[in-house]
Amino acid sequence: MALGIICATKTEATPFIEKLVGGTTEHAALIDVHEGEFAGVHVVLACCGVGKTNAAMVSQMLIDRYGVDVLVNSGTAGGMDPSLDLFDIVVGSTFCHHDVDAQMVLVDSYPYYPGGVFDADPALIDAARAASEGFAAPVRFGAMVSGEQFIDDECRGDVIARHDPLAVDMESAAMAQTCFANGVAFVSVRGITDTAEHDGFGNYEINSTKASAIACDFTASLLKALAIRS
Template identity: 45%
Template sequence: MKVGIVCAGDVELEPFLPILNVCKVTERAMLRFYEGQVEGIKVVALFSGVCKVNAAIASQILIDLFGVNMIINSGTAGGMDPKLEIFDTVISTEVCYHDVAADILTEFHPGMKSIFFEADRELIELTKVAVKKLRQEGHVFWGRMVTGESFITDEGRQKINSEFTPLTVDMETASIAHVCYVNSIPFISIRCVTDTAAYSGIDNFEENCAKASMIAKDITVALLNELGSK
């Protein structure tokens, strides 16, 4: 088993580096891949850079060059559901794009049955086991995430909520799930909330990013521990 961990930004990756027994660092496509072990599991971790294409590039390289056979997306997100508070965490059950026409992926390649990329069911169940053993700040929810090419503040929030009713929004998850779908490998996303409708804007994201990233890391590592003990 070899697990790819994709974070969008350097702050989201940073909590993993002290615990990653790095054997090798490889640079490809202007990205730096850290290869080692966490909880006895072979891991390749990196930050891809923000946006869908950057995340997709990183994910495909993880599969083609490093031979990972599952990908975990760890990091932060904006809370869309009113029940979410800062430092709550959402774990994906399904993911879609909020800025791609509904028929693009169903009528054309890759001919999906719906617009949603489903997270791996076994990984979902393992996260539930892992979370029960943790004492992390905030609550953990499982549900729908949406992805698009913009940071959502007040503008656009109502439209996305009415069309998709997501728990969170971000700029990478669906593209990572998309790459995993066409390569037939398991995927799951673990994202901690940095901003909400009540506390919106880039300032809240920046203020809360480091702490939220640490929370997401802790749950990701707990999931790796469950994978290692199977």
């Protein structure tokens, strides 16, 4: 198993880099790619940058250049379900683009995806469920959606009406689509930084460091659970 971890921002990646043991760093395609041991597992770690283009590009690079066949996305997200609170963990079970006409772009156009929703890998979900038992923060499993915008009250209702997701971000659906096309196992772990009650980019900035650290801790628990099952 060759395991990759991708974070979108430096804030999300820093807890991993601080805990990475040994290894090397390579600069490729404008980003730093770190190899080392995290949670007792050899990993390839990259910070891809914000947005779906960056996410897809770096996912493909880790698959092609580093032979990654399991990819975990860790970071932060906005809470869409009203039951979510700040710093809860959301593990994505399905992923889709909220800003793409999936039927036209994905299903009816080459290379003809079977649908516009991409599933997390069942073995990674099983490991995440095991990791959630006794974890310090609440852990929820469900739909995640991605788009090239920060979601606040102005557009929250439209995204909920069309997709009813647990959480929203700017990268995970692109990573899930890339992994689907390459036959690579994928899951996303996100700490909640903002909700309908705690809305706005200001809350994201205030809460992103803590939410990123919690997501990193949960990712470590997930990898330990996965190693036990391997």
